[in-house]
Amino acid sequence: MNGTEKKKSILIVEDNGSLRLALKVAFEGTGLEAAVAADGNGALDAVERKTPDLILLDLFIPEPDGFQVLSHLRADRRTHEVPVIIFSVLSQPEDKARAMALGANDYFVKSEMSIADVVARVVKLL
Helix, strand or coil, X not given: CCCCCCCCEEEEECCCHHHHHHHXXXXXXXXXXXXXXXCHHHHHHHHHHCCCCEEEEXXXXXXXXXXXXXXXXXXXXXCCCCCEEEEEXXXXXXXXXXXXXXXXXXXXXXXXXXXXXXXXXXHHHC
């Protein structure tokens, strides 16, 4: 190693503007590079431009929804191995089971975790 490590990057896919900004600021505060997208199309465009080291994905987003984005990411050879963590208001066991079956690496329910908790768990995974 030459001592110049590449900054780890995360893509935050969240349609709530306030939460999206709070997550971006929190992740950047840990030294991560944080890109954001407000909907499924924005997420897929962002991944085309630069493959992140991890994706934090809301399921309840505008076209295409998070389940469809996750399916697309897992079908694409460039993003097949990128960890995807779901961060959603959907808390039903069937939603979690569906996301995990589609290839999510973890699933956080928004009402059960603070932003600090999410950031700490994601940083630990990276």
